[in-house]
Amino acid sequence: MVTGAAGGIGAATVEVLRERGWAVAGVDLAPSTADSSHIVDLRSTDALGGVLDEIQARLGRVTGLVNAAGLYRAVALPETTSDYAADVMAVNVTAPIMLCREVIARAGGPVSIVNVTSVVGRIGSHDPSYGASKGALIALTKGLASSYGKSGVRVNAVAPGVIETGMARSIPAERLGQYLETIPAGRLGEAEEVASVIAFLLSEEAAYVNGAVVDVNGGLA
Numbered sequence: 001m002v003t004g005a006a007g008g009i010g011a012a013t014v015e016v017l018r019e020r021g022w023a024v025a026g027v028d029l030a031p032s033t034a035d036s037s038h039i040v041d042l043r044s045t046d047a048l049g050g051v052l053d054e055i056q057a058r059l060g061r062v063t064g065l066v067n068a069a070g071l072y073r074a075v076a077l078p079e080t081t082s083d084y085a086a087d088v089m090a091v092n093v094t095a096p097i098m099l100c101r102e103v104i105a106r107a108g109g110p111v112s113i114v115n116v117t118s119v120v121g122r123i124g125s126h127d128p129s130y131g132a133s134k135g136a137l138i139a140l141t142k143g144l145a146s147s148y149g150k151s152g153v154r155v156n157a158v159a160p161g162v163i164e165t166g167m168a169r170s171i172p173a174e175r176l177g178q179y180l181e182t183i184p185a186g187r188l189g190e191a192e193e194v195a196s197v198i199a200f201l202l203s204e205e206a207a208y209v210n211g212a213v214v215d216v217n218g219g220l221a
Helices: 008-019 045-059 082-105 128-151 173-182 191-202
Strands: 025-028 036-039 064-067 111-116 153-160 213-216
Touching (some): 008 064, 008 191, 025 045, 036 045, 064 191, 082 111, 082 128, 111 128, 111 191, 128 153, 153 191, 191 213
Parallel strands (some): 025 036, 064 111, 111 153, 153 213
């Protein structure tokens, strides 16, 4: 199950996982190329249990969850409203928490979860709501890995830097230029480069990886 499946890192993850033999359910506000596509507003957490029921009926038990959906609008602190902050937290934090709860409760066997956080979860963001939400995902990853590791549940995260997606194109030009100057790789990342790391963390090759936050940022610190 991949959230944010219709674009950016989520869409790339759907394709990489399908290429590697997974049956993939995609969740987004728009249709995706996943084997089972579900139109869901992640702010409506009451609907998430029903979506998982649909996915299990179509594809079987959910053994992998990728929380890739993210809300970001480059809103600086002076322009931040309570509605915007609430929406960011709902999509970026509350929905992953509730999806993790639902998937773990229905596990019945090994489960691997990957949360898509961000470099700004560690270094902060010009959009404080977004930065705070990504920091919260790191804490969620660590907490669940510790709590449920003995139950066969692995929870890891990827922390992308600036990736060539629609979200990156909404970063103010001056800020984007500053990022590019400080990325040792000298370029933006590609969504497929993040997706390949996600696929590894979901796989049995990463069976002893739990509670990790893997940087995929070209060396940006």
